[in-house]
Amino acid sequence: xTKPETTRRAVLGGAVAVAATTAGGLLLDAAxxxxxxxxxxxxxxxSTDPLAHLLRRATFGPTPxxxxxxxxxxxxxxxxxxxxxAKIDDAALDALLTRLPLAGxxxxxxxxxxxxxxxxxxxQLGRAAVARxxxxxxxxxxxxxxxxxxxxxxxxxxxxVWDSRTDYDASVIRKHAFGRFADLLKAAARHPAxxxxxxxxxxTKVLPNENYARELMELHTVGMKYSExxxxxxxxxxxxxxVGKDGTYTYAADKHATGAVRILGFSHANAxxxxxxxxxxxxxxxxxxxxxxxxxxxxxxCVRFVADEAPPALVTKxxxxxxxxxxxxxxxxRALFTSPEFAASIGQKVRTPFEDLAxxxxxxxxGPEAEGVKAxxxxxxxxxxxxxxxxxxSPPNGFPDVAAAWASPSGxxxxxxxxxxxxxGWYPKQLTRPADLLKALVPSLPATYGALVDALAKRLxxxxxxxxxxxxxxxxxxxxxxxxxTGNDKSVAGSLPYLVALVLDSPSFQVR
Amino acid sequence: xxxxxxxxxxxxxxxRRGLLGRGLAAGxxxxxxxxxxxxxxxxxxxxxxxxxxxTLVVLSxxxxxxxxxxxxxxGDPEYYKARPAIALPKSQAxxxxxxxxxxxxxxxxxxxxxxxxxxxxxxxxxxxxxxxHFAAMEEMERAAAGTSTRTGWxxxxxxxxxxxxxLAGVSLGTAMPSRLFTGPSADISMATVDGLALAGxxxxxxxxxxxxxxxxxxxxxxxAPAKAADSALTATAGLRATAYVPANGxxxxxTPLGAALRDVARLIKAKAGLAVAAVDCGDWDMHEGLGTAxxxxxxxxxxxxxxxxxxxxxxxxxxxxxxxxxxxxxxEFGRRVAENGSRGADHGHxxxxxxxxxxxxGGKVYGKWPGLSAGALVAGDLxxxxxxxxxxxxxxxKRCGLGSLKDVFPDVAPASLGLAAAR
Numbered sequence: 001x002t003k004p005e006t007t008r009r010a011v012l013g014g015a016v017a018v019a020a021t022t023a024g025g026l027l028l029d030a031a032x033x034x035x036x037x038x039x040x041x042x043x044x045x046x047s048t049d050p051l052a053h054l055l056r057r058a059t060f061g062p063t064p065x066x067x068x069x070x071x072x073x074x075x076x077x078x079x080x081x082x083x084x085x086a087k088i089d090d091a092a093l094d095a096l097l098t099r100l101p102l103a104g105x106x107x108x109x110x111x112x113x114x115x116x117x118x119x120x121x122x123x124q125l126g127r128a129a130v131a132r133x134x135x136x137x138x139x140x141x142x143x144x145x146x147x148x149x150x151x152x153x154x155x156x157x158x159x160x161v162w163d164s165r166t167d168y169d170a171s172v173i174r175k176h177a178f179g180r181f182a183d184l185l186k187a188a189a190r191h192p193a194x195x196x197x198x199x200x201x202x203x204t205k206v207l208p209n210e211n212y213a214r215e216l217m218e219l220h221t222v223g224m225k226y227s228e229x230x231x232x233x234x235x236x237x238x239x240x241x242x243v244g245k246d247g248t249y250t251y252a253a254d255k256h257a258t259g260a261v262r263i264l265g266f267s268h269a270n271a272x273x274x275x276x277x278x279x280x281x282x283x284x285x286x287x288x289x290x291x292x293x294x295x296x297x298x299x300x301x302c303v304r305f306v307a308d309e310a311p312p313a314l315v316t317k318x319x320x321x322x323x324x325x326x327x328x329x330x331x332x333x334r335a336l337f338t339s340p341e342f343a344a345s346i347g348q349k350v351r352t353p354f355e356d357l358a359x360x361x362x363x364x365x366x367g368p369e370a371e372g373v374k375a376x377x378x379x380x381x382x383x384x385x386x387x388x389x390x391x392x393x394s395p396p397n398g399f400p401d402v403a404a405a406w407a408s409p410s411g412x413x414x415x416x417x418x419x420x421x422x423x424x425g426w427y428p429k430q431l432t433r434p435a436d437l438l439k440a441l442v443p444s445l446p447a448t449y450g451a452l453v454d455a456l457a458k459r460l461x462x463x464x465x466x467x468x469x470x471x472x473x474x475x476x477x478x479x480x481x482x483x484x485x486t487g488n489d490k491s492v493a494g495s496l497p498y499l500v501a502l503v504l505d506s507p508s509f510q511v512r
Numbered sequence: 513x514x515x516x517x518x519x520x521x522x523x524x525x526x527x528r529r530g531l532l533g534r535g536l537a538a539g540x541x542x543x544x545x546x547x548x549x550x551x552x553x554x555x556x557x558x559x560x561x562x563x564x565x566x567t568l569v570v571l572s573x574x575x576x577x578x579x580x581x582x583x584x585x586x587g588d589p590e591y592y593k594a595r596p597a598i599a600l601p602k603s604q605a606x607x608x609x610x611x612x613x614x615x616x617x618x619x620x621x622x623x624x625x626x627x628x629x630x631x632x633x634x635x636x637x638x639x640x641x642x643x644x645h646f647a648a649m650e651e652m653e654r655a656a657a658g659t660s661t662r663t664g665w666x667x668x669x670x671x672x673x674x675x676x677x678x679l680a681g682v683s684l685g686t687a688m689p690s691r692l693f694t695g696p697s698a699d700i701s702m703a704t705v706d707g708l709a710l711a712g713x714x715x716x717x718x719x720x721x722x723x724x725x726x727x728x729x730x731x732x733x734x735x736a737p738a739k740a741a742d743s744a745l746t747a748t749a750g751l752r753a754t755a756y757v758p759a760n761g762x763x764x765x766x767t768p769l770g771a772a773l774r775d776v777a778r779l780i781k782a783k784a785g786l787a788v789a790a791v792d793c794g795d796w797d798m799h800e801g802l803g804t805a806x807x808x809x810x811x812x813x814x815x816x817x818x819x820x821x822x823x824x825x826x827x828x829x830x831x832x833x834x835x836x837x838x839x840x841x842x843x844e845f846g847r848r849v850a851e852n853g854s855r856g857a858d859h860g861h862x863x864x865x866x867x868x869x870x871x872x873x874g875g876k877v878y879g880k881w882p883g884l885s886a887g888a889l890v891a892g893d894l895x896x897x898x899x900x901x902x903x904x905x906x907x908x909x910k911r912c913g914l915g916s917l918k919d920v921f922p923d924v925a926p927a928s929l930g931l932a933a934a935r
Binding site: 231385468505 | 574575643646647686688689700701711712721722726731735736738740741744745794799851853854859
């Protein structure tokens with residue numbers, strides 16, 4: 001780790017908690033007006049091919065193999081395949097992940113293998129997320145799992161979930177990522193990582209702790225629809241959901257505050273301590289099926305996959321699909337990716353630093369290191385510096401998912417540096433590289449430098465760059481677009497990393 | 513208008529503002545058009561001049577700072593009734609007076625308190641409190657309740673100063689942009705000064721020039737950070753050329769806050785044109801284990817770490833440097849007066865602010881103390897008797913040379929607490 005670890009609730013909001021994740025459903029009303037005032041969508045920078053568009057959104061970055069596959073299967077066939085991830089072979093990734101045995105480890109395993117409060121589980125989990133984003137063949141599953149991890153966020157590293165955070169990833173987020181939200185929410189609520197991160201484990205019937213109750217409503221479900229009385233009633237109701245001595249979830253009836261509750265239109269007699277857990281589960285089911293939850297989730301999915309301003313009609317449609325399918329997630333995703341709003345959203349999302357890094361490694365065709373995890377360490381640490389390492393956002397609202405939150409000078413420089421480091425093979429050195437990067441990217445050498453940059457751009461971005469960008473890229477090689485390129489040109493090899501990096505630095509590559 | 517409707521309206525405006533984001537940092541024409549009516553024309557009139565006021569350092573204590581621990585009301589018996597497990601015992605308080613005691617973890621700052629360059633204001637708050645971290649932070653950063661203003665207050669303040677250099681407004685310690693700077697005034701965010709360097713750049717391979725050409729006509733959202741990066745790289749090139757050595761033996765703790773304040777001091781001493789710096793200092797959300805005033809307890813450890821960083825900052829700049837610096841703290845809300853069952857405190861309202869600088873009339877706690885009796889509390893929270901913007905307003909007028917505050921804090925009267933000397 002290159003920086004001091006953050007503790008649990010460190011830097012709430014960071015500098016940035018931008019609208020996507022703030023204040024519940026507010027984004028819905030807010031976004032269109034803001035977008036109109038803020039900036040035109042960066043249209044025209046990327047290919048308008050609908051299949052390429054789908055790949056840019058539903059994966060962590062197009063690759064030649066993915067393009068070939070989607071071209072063969074068509075959009076619907078490709079979606080079908082991606083929505084049934086168990087049938088997709090991912091053996092190479094699975095083999096890589098055996099080097100990170102704690103990434104999905106259960107609580108007992110972590111406790112048995114690590115010293116108390118060790119951060120090693122967090123480290124392996126974060127590196128596994130990087131590896132999955134880059135090299136998994138189950139790309140839509142991975143993008144969706146990342147979405148849910150960010151929605152039901154439990155920061156890692158953060159104190160006290162040292163033993164449970166990896167299990168949370170496996171048994172809550174990944175288990176239910178393509179399941180029903182109601183099940184996902186209930187699994188989160190009965191997991192020690194969530195109960196610890198948001199303090200419910202120490203809540204008592206005499207003095208309830210309000211933290212989880214508030215975020216459960218504000219962040220996980222309905223948004224800012226609650227009153228302070230709702231928070232207090234929910235905090236009371238949630239007492240008893242706690243963590244046992246062995247670190248696993250337990251319901252402690254003796255800690256549960258009984259008595260009738262009314263919360264957001266939900267009411268329950270909550271008459272007995274023994275029945276407290278059932279009352280909580282009924283409340284969670286109520287929240288999961290609430291119209292406001294449906295709209296918030298639809299909005300967040302749109303912000304993730306469609307545009308920073310969620311199209312209102314699509315939100316309405318997806319919310320209905322969500323409720324009609326008893327909170328099942330796959331039908332919502334299918335409706336989203338086949339909607340006209342999605343088709344019309346080409347160029348309207350900008351890559352986060354994490355997406356930029358994953359897309360860069362994928363576009364360059366770099367493979368995992370032959371052994372060990374040094375390259376994964378390096379990739380993870382570069383994301384720490386960019387403020388976007390997996391699970392590392394400290395407050396419970398998750399990383400912001402809109403371009404404005406990431407549009408910083410430092411972030412821009414970090415992206416550019418990462419492009420050159422990866423293109424040149426300077427850092428991390430351990431990644432497996434094509435024997436000849438030029439041949440791998442441009443199999444047959446064109447006649448001019450201009451045509452070379454054009455070929456690089458088509459291969460790396462899927463589209464040509466404007467003529468003035470081509471000229472700008474070539475300026476670092478001291479060449480003009482018309483400069484001839486011959487097989488025995490010695491300078492091309494030396495210039496290649498810079499040319500590749502600048503193509504990846506172009507505005508086009510920032511768009512997904 | 514009902515309270516709920518009012519809040520909804522506020523939130524809508526807040527979120528719109530949030531989305532405007534950094535795309536506007538360079539002051540694109542489209543952005544400016546969207547902000548007309550927010551005092552922009554007034555602001556532009558100042559823009560020609562230079563800035564000669566204090567460098568203002570805004571330290572955001574994120575998560576909800578417990579002012580009742582930091583500046584504990586040890587003279588209020590209700591304090592001890594409400595917090596039987598976590599109240600600061602009178603015997604452990606340092607500094608202060610009969611009513612207020614400083615938390616012992618603030619000991620590194622005690623010389624400044626006694627020397628009169630550190631003050632506190634108690635019972636400050638927002639006009640429209642919410643206990644949502646995220647809504648409260650937005651409001652704190654926008655600081656224009658009840659208006660359609662969408663910019664951050666530091667952006668508006670920066671615009672008023674007339675400081676226009678590339679390093680006039682800087683967020684340190686994060687690669688992500690600070691929302692305090694949302695709006696048209698140019699600002700940059702840097703994780704660290706040393707970390708801002710473009711790989712591969714050389715005379716032989718002019719990467720920066722190539723990037724400049726590619727982003728010349730890019731959409732604002734993409735172009736603004738690229739252009740700001742370009743300016744910042746140029747402006748900080750000289751700084752990075754030599755390793756920074758703090759003066760006066762100042763020992764910054766190796767924490768994110770220590771590193772960020774070290775870079776703030778570095779920019780100030782380099783006379784890089786820094787008018788306003790924003791720094792985050794997180795981890796104040798202590799629902800659990802806020803604890804007693806002992807090492808290993810969360811409040812103690814956080815306060816000590818913060819105090820060490822602030823003390824190093826003041827030492828590094830020295831009295832002469834600090835004569836032209838005011839640092840102040842803000843937080844989205846204070847914590848509930850009564851402790852919860854987890855040796856912590858849930859989200860509350862009224863809070864304490866700290867102010868540090870050569871122009872601060874320190875050594876005392878300002879503000880009207882409303883008391884902690886049941887009748888004085890507002891929904892279990894410390895009542896706010898002073899608008900936090902009024903406190904900042906007094907600094908802006910006395911130390912930063914601003915006249916009217918109406919374009920920074922609409923509808924706020926500056927406090928006349930007398931907590932700062934006029935420059």
